[in-house]
Amino acid sequence: MMSFHQLPISQMRRLGLALMLPAALLGSLTFATDTQTATAQKSRENSPLTISADVQEYNANTQVATARGNVQMLYPARQIKATAAQAQFFSRERRIDLTGNVYILQQGVNSIRAEKVTYLIDEGRFVALPPSNRQVESTYMVNDPEIGGQSN
Numbered sequence: 001m002m003s004f005h006q007l008p009i010s011q012m013r014r015l016g017l018a019l020m021l022p023a024a025l026l027g028s029l030t031f032a033t034d035t036q037t038a039t040a041q042k043s044r045e046n047s048p049l050t051i052s053a054d055v056q057e058y059n060a061n062t063q064v065a066t067a068r069g070n071v072q073m074l075y076p077a078r079q080i081k082a083t084a085a086q087a088q089f090f091s092r093e094r095r096i097d098l099t100g101n102v103y104i105l106q107q108g109v110n111s112i113r114a115e116k117v118t119y120l121i122d123e124g125r126f127v128a129l130p131p132s133n134r135q136v137e138s139t140y141m142v143n144d145p146e147i148g149g150q151s152n
């Protein structure tokens with residue numbers, strides 16, 4: 001078997017393009033030490049949505065990126081932070097499916113815990129499903145002037 005360094009220049013260029021294509025379709029792809037990070041960008045507003053995980057794959061035919069293991073999602077434009085066991089970004093549908101012990105924190109105070117959460121990017125909407133025989137848990141901070149005005 002031929003090592004990478006022994007490949008002809010034309011084959012190395014093709015291999016490089018094949019490895020870069022998924023990154024170009026997602027926006028950018030950066031590799032950290034033990035995690036992989038993919039950033040999806042909406043071209044009109046150019047606001048990054050970053051997904052970091054132990055392993056990431058991209059299928060150019062279906063335009064679906066899958067991240068597995070210690071998944072972290074950051075979407076600063078909407079003040080969203082999320083963790084899960086797996087995330088799938090469906091670029092055509094503009095949705096993200098988070099599965100496995102999902103925790104989402106929005107605006108630093110509102111949160112959702114579920115087994116599976118679908119995030120519809122264009123609608124800014126979450127659809128959460130619980131583990132079997134359990135419930136979804138959401139916590140929302142409500143501004144209540146009557147309670148805030150009382151002294152303890």
